[in-house]
Amino acid sequence: MGRLTDLFRRERPASPPPPPTDAASAKVIAFYDAFTDYDAQANQGWLGPQVSFGLVYPHLAPSQHIVDFGVGTGLGAALFRKAGCTIIGLDASAGLLAACGAKGICEALHLHDLNQAPYPIESASADHIVCNGVLHFIPDLGVVLDEANRILRPGGAFYFDVARILSPPNPEAREGIATGSGQRMILHPDAAIQELLAARGLKVSASLPYFFFDEMFEIDGIVTLTRLHFQAYLCHKPA
């Protein structure tokens, strides 16, 4: 166990988190472009869409405008559409956007890298914003929060989640590797998130862990288990 803890320590860079690199983004985008059975896999336990819908629902009214940062194939957008909302989706994967477009859920879809501001959305045009299962690919949360703050109307809600490694425990870890997919995950510690939200006047009204999953890997012939979860946040722009 000591060795595993050392492994994660070695993966932890000095604060602040690493800047986005074209190579890292390109790898993630290529991974999702090739993910042709995304919905089938997501339906085996990925609850981000349901959690985001459930937390935003008390603040929702029919005909409201939702912006989905990292809309993917539209699993979350479909729930908001069912509730009578219109949705604009942003994503960096042309492949997943094409799958989403084929479902006819969204009013508009934009191929856009969330590391790059400004996003192609008008200021104060969204009633609510959701971002499911995306921010572990985004090193600088400040960019996303600035854009969410700009795009949200006063009183609107912003739902997002971040990945966390629970075991071995390392609450300050900034990076990890999802061994199943080989993806590099950027981990945003709670203290950093709270600081970024407070600096923008965004108020957290709910936070909960969900979607626990285990990753097994082998070091020197010893099979080891790492436990991860997602932490959901709902915050509001003051009215």
Ligand SMILES: C[S@@+](CC[C@H](N)C(=O)[O-])C[C@H]1O[C@@H](n2cnc3c(N)ncnc32)[C@H](O)[C@@H]1O
């Ligand atoms: C786990 S999927 C989640 C998709 C969808 N939100 C859902 O809940 O099913 C991660 C999504 O993030 C998108 N993504 C990753 N990096 C991105 C970036 N830099 N800019 C925009 N989208 C990105 C991927 O293309 C993919 O659609």
